[in-house]
Amino acid sequence: MNLPPYASELQLCLCHTCGYACPVDAHRCPRCDSMIHRRKPDSISRTWAFLVASLIFYIPANLLPVMFTDILGHGSENTIMSGVLEFWEAGSWDIALVIFIASVVVPCMKFSLLALLLITCQRRSRWAMRERSRLFRFVELVGYWSMLDVLVVALVAALVQFRALSTIEPRLGILFFGLVVVLTMFAAMSFDPRLIWDAEVDDVR
């Protein structure tokens, strides 16, 4: 094999904080004194935990109303999907599409992609490793765009306060939705992409 040698073969490991190549048996980085691990500790189980938690929160986030609008005394509560449907039926399909992508497609994609990465890593699959690591970078990039919903609700609720004419108030659903986004970001953070390549060698971990 003309592959470059692995750090483990050279009895080295990388400091997470400063990127210094430390000897394997050192506990702390000689340069920045942070804890060193060969891989992120318990990466897979932590990612699973955050992923499961965010999946659980995703259910109330979709079932509970996220926003209460009261226009001229005509109050109504909207969940994410009912808002999307309302916009769609009102003819503004573009806004409906934006909301749908930001609040349904992106989180669902993150769940499925992270689950896919975790399962393949656990099974030490060598399938499409390069593409999978590219997927992971995509997940990290796209993660915080889901906060769009939370931001919109927070902005609108702060701006539209005209007493009797119209008021918009946030509802419990948006809190859960924010938790979902935060937890999926934690999950992505705690995943170590190097685990994808560990399938190439048998003696890692």
Next chain:
Amino acid sequence: MSDKSHSDQSLVPGTPHISSRRFSASLVWLVPIAAALIGLSMVIHSWLSAGPKITVSFETAEGLEANKTRVKYKNVIIGTVTGIGLSDDRSQVNATIELDAAAKPFTTEDTLFWVVRPRIGASGVSGVDTLFSGAFIGADAGHSAQTTNKFVGLESPPPVTYGEKGKHFFLHTDDLGSLDIGSPVYYRRIQVGQVISYQLSPDGKGVDLQIFINSPNDAFVFDDTRFWNASGIDVTVGASGVKVDTESLSSILAGGIAFREPNYTPNAKLADANQKFALFDDQKTALAPPDGPAHYIRMRFDQSLRGLSINAPVEFLGVEIGKVVSIDMDYDDKTQHFPAVVGALIYPQRLGSAHEKLVRKFGKDNEERSARLLQSLIEHGLRAQARTGNVLTGQLYISLDFDSTAKKVKFDVAARPLEVPTVPGSFDKLQEQLQAMVDKISKIPIDSIANNLDGSLKELQRTIKQFNSDTLPQINVTLDQARKALERASETFSDRSPERQQLGQAMDEVQRTARSVRLLTDFLSRHPESLIRGRSADRTTEPFDIQMEPQQ
């Protein structure tokens, strides 16, 4: 190099590093566990707080919207409409409502549901706020012990909510008039309650009304309180003239009921809730004292009864004691007359204390006693007479009065109905007197009077003619001369006349003379010696100043 140092280090026995990662690895699972617990608690909470699910049927779903329309009690949201569908036979709309857990009392059988929409009626405007907020379903919990999940919604709000303080009463009347649910009930023209419901009485011969009097005004309803229908305008054209009576403007449109206690109620007790009362047609009949049993009498009039109508009053010495109930024609074979037979009901109790005394004297009120009483009265001259009550309208009434000049008549005590003898009416008497006057007038010798008068007038005419021809010209001449004399006199006294000027000069002379005389007397009074000595030369300097009067 690193290998070397590494091997050197490994030779030295050191403290083994004990990792505690395994514990912290499992600690991260607290996050999904916490999430699951939160989720579970929410599920349990919503399951516990999920209230009963009920179906309410309405005539129409106008203004109702699934998941939007609220159910409110005293403007507090107690549930939401979750679905609207047609009933199986498509005659009704079924609204599925999810009530809150706290709204359990609203599932009792007698709970009322109605749709609150803006309403404009004769009795007012309501639900204006729903113009903007959309309709909502109003609810009012009942008191029944039975619960159900199927209700029939009301089409209009119930007039009285449960738990409102006050009393319900039942009224019975012959017909409903213009009363309706929600029609006001007035006490001294103040609204104190309303009509809640009405229905035909079980035998179909009347209407039973239920009314509600709000607290604290329900304390004015006593067991002898009279209720009457105050709907519309009460215009009475009777023997007493035209009378217009109404309770309020809204009662003209929407109808209404009024009540009052009779004028004299010595021992009235507070009415119990749900007590039954009669609803009278008008205030007069309602407030009239109780009539007691009626007696039927008959009268036979030999005159035209034009203006006498059914329900015309029958008065005894000015007190209304009954009313006319029938007017019939009869034919008398012997005299070939058509007498009018008037039937009337009289209520002896309306005589008040006189009646009580009569009862004491003659015994209990019955036909026998009335007959004997009537007999004695007729012997004293009691007669019926059709009198004119109102000259303008020509209404007649029957008056029972004592007529000492009336001829004696035979009264049959055993006859039924009792018959009261009559005398000709007041108009008939007037006619007789008029006739007598006309007769007298016709006896006056108008012809001879006219002839005499004619001769006198001719004489007078002749005299005037003579006066005109002889006397008048002489008078004219005399007047002419008089005028001339007056003209001359006025010329003499005019400003330019020489006589006047001479007179003026003469007057001036006299004035000057008078002044000289005064000067002289003044001088003499100061110098009386000058009469003897003459005027001294030095005294000429004394300040006299004799001014000459300016010449004209």
